[in-house]
Amino acid sequence: MxxxxxxxxxxxxxxxxxxxxxxxxxxxxxxxxxxxxxxxxxxxxxxxxxxxxxxxxxxxxxxxxxxxxxxxxxxxxAEMVDVASKPNVHVIDEADIPVLWTGEKGGAARLLAGSSGPDMVELWRWSLPPGERFASPGHPQGTFELFHVEQGTLTLIVDGVRTALTQGSAAVARTDVPHEYANENNEPLSFTMTVAELQR
Known part of the structure; x- marks a missing residue:
């Protein structure tokens, strides 16, 4: 990966x-x-x-x-890849939404949109085929993420604690610690994720 x-x-x-x-x-x-x-x-x-x-x-x-x-x-x-908010409404065409990660098994993460500035909120869409995973060392203190599983089962591992999120379920997780997203099942997984990183 x-x-x-x-x-x-x-x-x-x-x-x-x-x-x-x-x-x-x-x-x-x-x-x-x-x-x-x-x-x-x-x-x-x-x-x-x-x-x-x-x-x-x-x-x-x-x-x-x-x-x-x-x-x-x-x-x-989001500002760096030009999908950040601008005055009023900033529309990002589907063709302009960047893929910022791909896994060895064909998984992908697209940064759909995000806010500007040091206080930032980002909206992502992830797809992980069976056996795919992504690991993060953790974000700045106070960062949290919101998840909604569209298809499959997301295994969310936060600071060593595993949680299974099934299709249709949602969760909030503190992600200023090491965390992983994994598809440990035999069907495709897709989920949306919002990252909120607010300066204290």
């Missing part, structure tokens, strides 16, 4: 435009905030080499790295 953002592992102009947009946004925000690469690296806890690759549009970072860089810059991942 890969926890990498698929802006560079896929092919086509749309994918390339996403990686270029991320590169341009990071450069612009860093310059606007007068941050050197060294300072951003220290603030985000991400290597300077990774930041250089991101700014060149050459990196294939994990979702966790994008989250760290976005948090260090006071923006959301």
């Amino acid at each position: 890969t926890n990498k953002v698929n802006i560079l592992t896929e092919t086509g102009a749309d994918v390339q435009s996403i990686s270029e947009a991320v590169a341009l946004r990071i450069k612009a925000w860093r310059k606007q905030q007068k941050l050197t690469l060294d300072a951003l690296s220290h603030r985000a806890g991400v290597s300077k080499g990774m930041l250089v690759e991101l700014e060149k549009g050459m990196a294939n970072p994990s979702i966790a790295i994008l989250c760290k860089v976005a948090a260090a810059m006071g923006v959301s991942v």
